[in-house]
Amino acid sequence: MSTPGVMATQVPPEFTVEINERKCVRCKRCTTECGFEALTYSREYDAIVADDAKCVACHRCVTMCPKHAIRVTDNSLAYKANANFSDIHRKNILKQAETGGILLTAMGCDRDYPVLWDHILIDACQVTNPSIDPLREPMELRTYIGRKPDCLEFDPDSDPLKLKTELAPNLKLDVPVVFGGMSYGSVSYPVHKSLMLAAERCGTFMNTGEGGLHRDFYRHKDHVIVQCASGRFGVHEEYLNAGAAIEIKIGQGAKPGIGGHLPGEKVSEDVSKTRMIPAGTDALSPAPHHDIYSIEDLSQLIYALKEATRYRKPVGVKVAAVHNIAAICSGIVRAGADYISIDGFRGGTGAAPRVIRDNVGIPIELALAAVDDRLRQEGIRNQTSLICGGGIRQSSDVIKAIALGADAVMIGTSALVALGCRVCQKCNTGKCSWGIATQNPRLTARLDPEEGAQRLTNLLNAWSHETQEVLGALGVNAIESLRGSRERLRGVGLDEKTLEILGIKPAGR
Amino acid sequence: MYKRDLEHIPSGCAISGILNRKGKRIDGRKIIKSIALMHDRSNGLGGGFAAYGIYPKYKDYYAFHVMIDDEESRNRFECYVNQHFTVEHDEKIPTAKVNGIHNPPILARYFVKVGEGKLEDAGIAEEDYVVRQVMHVNSNIPGAFISSSGKNMGGFKGVGYPEDIAKFFKLEDYNAYLWTSHGRFPTNTPGWWGGAHPMTLLDWSVVHNGEISSYGINKRYLEMFGYKMELMTDTEVIAYLFDLLVRRHKLPIRIATAALAPPFWKDIDAMPEPQRKAYTAIRSVYGGALMNGPFSILVGFTGGMIGLNDRIKLRPMIAAEKGDFMYMASEEAGIRVIEPEPEKVWAPKAGVPTIGLLDEGVEL
Incomplete structure (x- = not known):
């Protein structure tokens, strides 16, 4: 030829x-x-x-x-x-x-699949129960991510109250939104710094993604989740201990079943050091973890990581939403994961084959509902927390996700848009004019981490206020009264089966 | 009486409770007088009473109060109850003809014991066995509904004003050391006999003014522990939550109520250790049990009565004491009409339980 x-x-x-x-x-x-x-x-x-x-x-x-x-x-x-x-x-x-x-693309699926968030409506109080004014009453969003026991035991003789039950480590979130995994390499140094500062200021977490953590950022460890993916880029003992939690990345919504993909153009000197790979080489994560060929292997890695960090940090697992997600997540909980991040098929990416991004996986709304249901049926829902993501665009998506059963949501694209991204879907080229998805110092200099952190903080504050407004309208003053409370959601224009899977009634019922 | 347009009354229900700490039993007249005074807080679509200490002769037996649609349903129910329990005695619950009480179901009570060997087969505790059977009957036996199932106590309820329900059940003839009552203004559930308050399970009884806005998650939380919500009402979740937290998880009442109506985070954060750690754990572990939305409730059980308001007290509740008696009601007038000179009257704070317990060593 x-x-x-x-x-x-x-x-x-x-x-x-x-x-x-x-x-x-x-x-x-x-x-x-x-x-x-x-x-x-x-x-x-x-x-x-x-x-x-x-x-x-x-x-x-x-x-x-x-x-x-x-x-x-x-x-x-x-x-x-x-x-x-x-x-x-x-x-x-x-x-x-x-x-x-293969056609390469970037960011989340842009095809015209139905967005179920836009077919779900939220309840409010009228007369029989009063709505609550968030400007005048406390309206609580605090969320704890991690394993929880079935029940608590207290020391019967102790006054003041003393807890006997030993609790597993949990992450405290002041707002039920975390920044999803975006690796250093796929995004720039100032993006990571902006996310970290914002996470610190908002009382939440940023996720390193699978490219390790620049040493400059080790001091922000209390607000960082470090990821461990199949390529093991940048993973070493110090790194594992440089975050508040560890996340094993099995898959991501934009490209279920295949590994991360960082073009060599974006592997700069600094990225190469952080990832521990030669500069200029493609960083291609293997499709599976080569030490995880089954659920029991996953359990081994979970406990290896727990051992490495002396059981002081929650260990979570990130998976892409695929057809059999409910059973998969049940297995993951039983394998010992303290939380699960479920990434829907509209989730973003720095680079993915278009055929995968646009055709593989399922919507997060359905995946989340199915998983929450399954874990409840099995009586193990409290053993794990659910973080869901993949196309979360606004506070109402957050609210609906939590009402469907999520403990928190993760955002990637929305955070990047706040930093200036226009979703042009060319991250894989490394030429991002906004200094976001590039390693070219001339371009990355355009993103001021201080301003970036401010913009992200503003976004999360705005979403918090909006969430509080809706909670007040619902007549509840704590996020846990919304979490999984599907009774407060109604569907419009959804078929019966979809409603059944979402566990919500049609509007009018 | 002038009858207003129902849709324009934004009020809820009336509740009232009387406890004698020494276990002294009084007849039903006082509680009827108290709840009747608050007539305007209900709309005739439900009234009910819980009474403790009323069956001394059968105090070791579970007293099943059962609402039955017809003879066929009775046969189905009796067949089931005989299969799963040893019935010591059964009888019709005595009733009187009262204007304003229409179409009552067949009302019967069964005093039962868990037969030997049943628990071994099921491999569970006796009370869990009873809960399982009650849930089974209420979900799966059409036309039969166990409306109360505790020992030495009973729930009496139906569609009508509470004072009419009292006459219907001849409550003057019963003697109890603890009475709770309810006048209902249903808004969110149809007025049917089983749906009236009190809601009960084992010896837990709940009368409730308000709406649980977190019903959706409370229900799903309880389902995880095997409870089945059948009544189309938010009140039953309260009874089940007490059963789960106090009986099954063995939490002290103060901690259970702190899970159901917890302090705000800002207050928890200001607590000294180890309290802060304890309350943080309560909220993060029992988030699904947090009852949100407007409510004031009276929870009766063998050992006493608990009054509880939601976290920001969106529904009224007044408590009072005189001698060995403790009173709680939606309105102060509901107490003063039966105890004009209480020694102490107070408005319980939001989210802080008012707990009345039988004195230690009281023989029932």
Whole structure:
């Protein structure tokens, strides 16, 4: 077979960049702002010239142009309309015909699957029970993540009250939202720092993802969950003890069944040190952990990690939501996990094959409901906490998730959007103009961790306030009265089976 | 009486309770007078009483009060109860004809013991066995409903105003050291005989003013421990939560109530160790048992009576004492009408239990 030469591409640009000549003052700022080198200055025409093919619609130039002279629009192709072969299908075929490769993409599934959060409505009090005003009454969001006993025992003779039961270590969350795993490498140093500072300020946790933890950050250990994934990047004893909890990453929602994927372009000197791999090499995590081929192997790793940290930290397991998730999670609890992070199929990623991202896994809403049900049926729900994620976009998603049975949610994409991300889905290129999903120092310098931390803190504070408003409207003043209280949810436009799985009634009932 | 439009009355129910700490038994007249005074707090769709110490002759037997639809249901029930218990005595519960009480079910009581060998077969404690059978009857035997199942106590309830229910059941003829009562204003559940208060399980009885807004999770929490919620009402979860926390988990009453209506985190954080650790554990372990929303409840049991309000006291409750008697009611007037000069009257604080216990060594 002969190697084909490089073909001229037939794939049309996705976007059209228009520079308003009259508004443009030729300051050329856009040419340096664009991480994808789509904009250049032409001396010949004294004009900014755009290479549409390179534009990813990250809107860095649009946002930064002092004269608002730049517009990015969809390149509407006027391909002959076809409800089956959409523009996207045709372009993807062209790309593969030219390269013969797997289509790579990034961030969460962008296809038009039903978002069940948007078909669930929340209850409120009227007359028979009073709503509570969160501005005037306490409204408590504190949540403890970790294993809990069935019941407590107290010293009968002791006054003041003294607990006899020995409790397993738990994580204390002031707001039931944690930052999901995003590795150093896939995101930049200032992103990790922003997340860490925000977690510290909001009383919650950031998750290192599978790329280890930069040594600069060891001092933030009380608000960090360290991840241990199949590639074991950056995992050593000191690292395991550098967090408040350890999470074994089995899978992630965007790419169930395959391992993490960091292109060599993003493995900078610092990333290489943190991950303990050579600079510039692809960091490809094996699909499974090669020491976990069964549930009993998982149990061994859980207890190995507990031993390594003297049983002082909760050990959780992160899994992607797949068809048989309820039984899988039941096994994980019995294997000793103190919490489970379930990542729905809309969960984000720094890089994933499109075929997996867009077609594998199940929605978090259904996975969560099924798991919570199963663990309750088996009487083991209290032995673990459930953190769910994969497409959490707003406080109402958080509230609905908790009412379905989650102890807390994790957010990745929402946090990155707060930091400036426009969800252009080009993280895998390492060219992120916002300094988020890149290791290019010229680009990462754009993200000020202090400002980033402030933006994330603001986001979580805003969501907290909104959650408190809804709790008040529901007439309860503690988050535990919402948790798993599906009676306070109703479905609209959902079929009977979906309602049954979610464990909620249709609106009107 | 002028009858207002039901939908425009945003009020709830009336509750009242009387305990004699020395175990001295009094007839039903006082409790009837107290609850009748608060007539306007109920709407005629439910009234009821729990009375403790009323069956001294059968005090070692579980007294099953049963509501039965028809003879066929009675046969089904009796067949089941004979299979699972030894019935010492059964009889019709005496009733009188009363205006305002319509379509009562067949009302009967059975004094039963758990037969020898039954527990060994089931491999569980006697009380758990009884709970299991009561739940089975109420879920699976159509037309039969065990409305109370404790020893030396009974629940009397139905659709009607409480004072009419009292006449119907001839409660003047019973003597009890502890009485609780309820006048119901149902809003969220249909008014049916089984749904009236008190809700009972074993010797636990609950009368409840309010709504448990956390019902959804309390129910699912209890289901994890094998309880079945059949009554379409939030009140039964209260009885079951007390059963779970106090009887099965053996928590002292003060700790159980701290789980059901816990202090706020800001107060827990300000506690000294080891209290802080204890209360933090109570909240994190028993979050599913936290009862949220407006309520005032009276919980009766063999050893006494517990009054409890929600964490921010969204429903009224007054307590009083005179001599060996302790009173709790929705309104002070409900106490003063039967005890005009109490020695002490107070409004229990939000989330703080008012506990009245029989004196130690009292023989019942």
